[in-house]
Amino acid sequence: MEKKRPTFPLQVDSDHKATVFRPFSISPPHMRAFHLAWISLFACFFSTFSIPSLLPAIRQDLRLTAADVGTAGAASFCGSIFSRLAMGPACDMFGPRAASAAVSLLTAPAVLAVSFASTAKSFILVRFLIGISLANFVSCQFWMASMFSGEVVGAATGVASGWASAGSGLTQLVMPSVYYFLTHIVKFKPSFAWRVAFTVPALLQILTALAVLAYGQDLPDGKYKRTPNNTNKNYFSILFNGLKNYRGWVLGLTYGFCFGVELTTDNIIAQYFYDRFGVGMEAAGAIAASFGFANIVTRPAGGVVSDEMGRRYGMRGRLWSLWAAQTVAAVLCVGLGRIESLWGSVLVMCCFSIFVQAASGLTFGVVPFVSKRSLGVISGMTGSGGTLGAVVTQLLLFSGSNNNMSTQKSISLMGILMFLSTLPLTLLYFPHSGGMFCGPSHHPNSEQDYYNLLS
Numbered sequence: 001m002e003k004k005r006p007t008f009p010l011q012v013d014s015d016h017k018a019t020v021f022r023p024f025s026i027s028p029p030h031m032r033a034f035h036l037a038w039i040s041l042f043a044c045f046f047s048t049f050s051i052p053s054l055l056p057a058i059r060q061d062l063r064l065t066a067a068d069v070g071t072a073g074a075a076s077f078c079g080s081i082f083s084r085l086a087m088g089p090a091c092d093m094f095g096p097r098a099a100s101a102a103v104s105l106l107t108a109p110a111v112l113a114v115s116f117a118s119t120a121k122s123f124i125l126v127r128f129l130i131g132i133s134l135a136n137f138v139s140c141q142f143w144m145a146s147m148f149s150g151e152v153v154g155a156a157t158g159v160a161s162g163w164a165s166a167g168s169g170l171t172q173l174v175m176p177s178v179y180y181f182l183t184h185i186v187k188f189k190p191s192f193a194w195r196v197a198f199t200v201p202a203l204l205q206i207l208t209a210l211a212v213l214a215y216g217q218d219l220p221d222g223k224y225k226r227t228p229n230n231t232n233k234n235y236f237s238i239l240f241n242g243l244k245n246y247r248g249w250v251l252g253l254t255y256g257f258c259f260g261v262e263l264t265t266d267n268i269i270a271q272y273f274y275d276r277f278g279v280g281m282e283a284a285g286a287i288a289a290s291f292g293f294a295n296i297v298t299r300p301a302g303g304v305v306s307d308e309m310g311r312r313y314g315m316r317g318r319l320w321s322l323w324a325a326q327t328v329a330a331v332l333c334v335g336l337g338r339i340e341s342l343w344g345s346v347l348v349m350c351c352f353s354i355f356v357q358a359a360s361g362l363t364f365g366v367v368p369f370v371s372k373r374s375l376g377v378i379s380g381m382t383g384s385g386g387t388l389g390a391v392v393t394q395l396l397l398f399s400g401s402n403n404n405m406s407t408q409k410s411i412s413l414m415g416i417l418m419f420l421s422t423l424p425l426t427l428l429y430f431p432h433s434g435g436m437f438c439g440p441s442h443h444p445n446s447e448q449d450y451y452n453l454l455s
Contacts, residue, residue: 006220006221008029008030008220009025009027009028009030009031010022010025010027010030010031012149012220013149015149015220016219016220016221017030017146017147017148017149017220018030018031018147018148018149018152018220019148019149019151019152020152021148021152021155021156021159023159023300028217029147029217029219029220030147030148030220032215032216032217033143033144033147033216033217033218034144034147034156034159034160036208036211036212036215036216037096037100037139037140037143037144037160037164037212038140038159038160038161038163038164039164039208039211040100040101040104040136040140040164040208040209040211040212041100041136041137041140041160041161041164041167042163042164042166042167042208043104043167043201043204043205043207043208043209044103044104044107044133044134044136044137044164044167044205045134045164045165045166045167045168045171046167046168046170046171046174046201046204046205047107047108047111047130047133047171047201047202047204047205048076048130048131048133048134048168049167049168049171049172049266049267049292050111050171050175050197050198050200050201051072051076051114051127051130052073052172052266052267052268052270052271052288053171053172053174053175053176053270053285053288054175054176054179054194054197055069055270055271056271056274056281056284057179057190057193057194057281058123058194061190061191061194062117062118062119062120062123063120064120064123065120065400066400067399067400068120068123068124068400069271069400070394070395070398070399070400071124071399071400072120072123072124072127073127073264073267073268073394073398074390074391074394074395074399075124075125075127075128075131076127076128076130076131076267077131077260077263077387077388077390077391077394078128078131078387078391079127079128079129079130079131079132079134080131080132080133080134080135080137080384080387081384081387081388081391082384083103083131083132083134083135084134084135084137084138084380084383084384084386084387085380085381085384086135086380087099087103087135087136087138087139087376087380087383088138088142088242088374088376088377088378088379088380088381088383089238089239089376089377089380090139090376091138091139091142091143091376091379092142092238092374092375092376092377093238094224095218095219095223095224096139096140096142096143096146096218096224097139097143097212097213097216097217097218097223097224098213098218098224099139100136100139100140100143100209100212100216101209101210101212101213101216103132103133103135103136103139104133104136104205104206104208104209104212105206105209106132107129107130107132107133107205108202108205108206108209109202110126110129110130110132110133111130111133111198111201111202111205112198112199112202113126113129114126114130114195114198115195115196115198115199116195131387133205134387135383137161137164137383137386138376138379138380138383140157140160140161140164141157141160141161141364141367141379141383142375142376142379143218144156144157144160145157145367145368145375145379146218146219146220147219147220150368150369151307151311152307153307153365153368154303154304154306154307154310154318154361154364154365154368155300155303155304155307156303157303157361157364157365157367157368158299158300158301158302158303158304158306158361158364158365159299159300159303161295161299161360161361161364162295162296162297162298162299162300162301162302162303162357162361163295163296163300164295165262165292165295165299165357165360166292166293166295166296167292168266168292168295169288169289169290169291169292169293169294169295170289170292170293171201171292172270172285172286172288172289172292173285173286173289174200175197175200175201175285176281176282176285177282178197178200179193179194179197180282182196182197238373238374238376238377239374239377241371241373241374241377242371242374242376242377242378242380242381243377243381245370245371245374245378246427247370247378247428247430248370248371248377248378248381248382249381249385250424250425250427250428251363251366251367251370251378251381251382251385251428252381252382252384252385252386252388253385253389253421253424254322254326254359254363254385254421254422254424254425255360255363255382255383255385255386255389256385256386256388256389256390256392256421257326257389257393257417257418257420257421257422258326258329258356258357258359258360258363258386258418258421259360259363259386259389259390260385260386260387260388260389260390260391260392260393261329261333261356261389261390261393261414261417261418262353262356262357262360263386263387263390264390264393264394264397264398264414265291265352265353265356266288266291266292267390267394267398268394268398268407269287269288269291269349270284270285270287270288271284272407272408272411273287273288273342273345275407276407276408277342277345279342287346287349290346290349290350290353291349291350291353294350294353294354294357295353295357298353298354298355298357298358298361299357299358299360299361300361301358301361302325302357302358302359302360302361302362302363302365303361303362303364303365304361305321305325305358305361305362305365306318306321306322306361306362306365306366307365309321310365314433314434314440315366315369315430315433315434315435316433316434316435316436316439318362318365318366319366319425319428319435319436320436321362322359322362322363322365322366322422322425323422323425323436325355325358325359325362326355326356326359326362326418326419326421326422327419327422328355329352329355329356329358329359329415329418330415330416330418330419330422331415331419332348332351332352332355332356332415333352333356333411333412333414333415333418334412334415334416335348335352335412335415336348336349336352336408336411336412336415337407337408337409337410337411337412337413337414337415338408338412356418360386363382364379364382366428367379367382369430369433389421393414393417397410397411397413397414398410429441
C-alpha cells in the first residue's frame with residue numbers, strides 16, 4: 001500500500017520546505033516553528049540587555065567603576081562566542097528545537113542570579129553566563145533554513161531575528177518601568193527593587209523554552225533524527241567541512257561589524273545619553289529602546305531585500321546590497337559620534353539603526369547558500385563573528401581603560417571599523433552563482449566545486 005504523502009497549509013517544495021512566507025500565520029509546522037523560534041530568541045535578548053537598562057541603579061549600588069562596566073559588557077558577549085560555535089554542530093546533530101530549549105533553560109538561573117550579585121566580580125560573571133543564551137540565535141537561523149526554501153529563507157531569517165532582536169529594545173522600556181513601579185508604587189528600596197526586577201526576564205526565558213519543547217517541530221516532516229552510529233565521526237566531519245569554507249569566515253567578519261556593532265550600541269547607548277546629555281534613566285531607556293525596536297522592521301527588510309536582489313541579480317545582488325547597507329551604516333556611525341545636540345544625535349542614531357540592522361538581515365540572506373551539509377556550523381561561525389565583533393569593539397573602544405578617549409570618539413572609530421570590514425566581501429565567490437564582480441564559473445571542475453559548497 002502506498003504511503004500517504006503529507007499535506008501542508010503552505011505551498012512547499014520537494015523537501016517540504018515552505019516556498020511562501022506568511023509571518024502573521026500560525027499554521028503548523030512552518031509558521032508555528034517560525035513564531036516559537038523568534039519568541040524564544042526574543043526572551044534571550046530581553047534577558048541579556050535587561051542589565052544595561054538598569055545600569056545606573058546597579059552601578060551605584062555595587063559601586064562599579066567604568067572599567068568594571070566595560071569588562072562586564074564584553075563578558076556578556078564572550079559568553080556567546082563559544083556557545084554559538086557549539087550550537088551550530090549541536091543543531092546539526094540534535095535539531096534546533098532541543099538545542100534552543102536547552103540553552104534557554106540552562107541560562108535562566110544565571111538571569112535570576114543577577115539579583116544576588118554583590119561585587120564587581122560576581123556581576124561580571126553573571127553577565128558572562130547570561131550571554132551564553134544568545135547562542136539561541138544560531139538555532140533560530142538553523143530552524144528557519146530547515147523550514148523555508150531558498151526563495152524566502154532570507155525573509156524568514158530576517159523577520160525572525162529582527163523581531164527577536166526587538167527584545168533588546170523592549171527591555172529598555174520594560175525594566176526601568178518595573179523598577180519605577182517597585183520603587184514608587186510598592187515602595188521597595190532602590191537597592192532591593194532592581195534585584196527583584198530580574199525575576200521578569202528569568203521567568204520569560206523559562207516559559208518560552210517550555211513552549212518550544214511542547215509545541216515545536218524540527219523539520220516539516222517531524223522531529224530531527226539523530227544518527228546512532230559514528231556520532232563523533234559525523235560531528236567532526238560536519239565541523240571540519242564548515243570550518244574549512246572561507247566564505248563562513250568572511251561572513252563572520254562582516255557580521256562582526258554589523259550585528260556586533262549593534263550589540264555594542266545596545267550595551268552603551270542608554271548610558272551614553274544618560275552621561276553625555278544628562279537625560280533621566282527612563283528617558284535614556286526610551287531613546288535606547290528606539291534603537292532596538294527598529295529591528296521589528298529593519299532587519300526583516302534586509303532579508304526581504306536580499307531575496308529580491310537574489311531573484312533579480314543572483315548572488316551578485318545579495319552581496320552588493322549587503323556592502324551598500326553596511327557602508328551607509330558606517331558613515332552614519334561616524335556621524336553619530338560627532339553630533340553635538342541631543343535631538344540631532346537621536347535622529348542620526350535612528351537612521352544608523354535602520355542600516356546596521358538591515359545589514360545583519362542581508363548577511364543571513366547569504367548564509368544558507370554557503371553549505372547545506374554544514375549549515376549549522378556556518379550559521380555558528382557567522383553568529384559567533386557577531387559576538388566576537390562586539391567583544392572587540394567593547395574592549396577596544398568602550399572598556400573604560402582609556403581615559404583619554406571619549407565615548408563619542410569611540411563611536412566614530414567604530415564606524416571606521418565597520419567600513420573596513422566590508423572590504424573582504426569582494427573576495428566571496430560562489431562557483432554556480434558568482435561574486436560581486438564576476439559571474440558564475442563554467443570551469444569543468446565547477447560541478448565538484450558545487451558539491452563541496454552545497455552538499
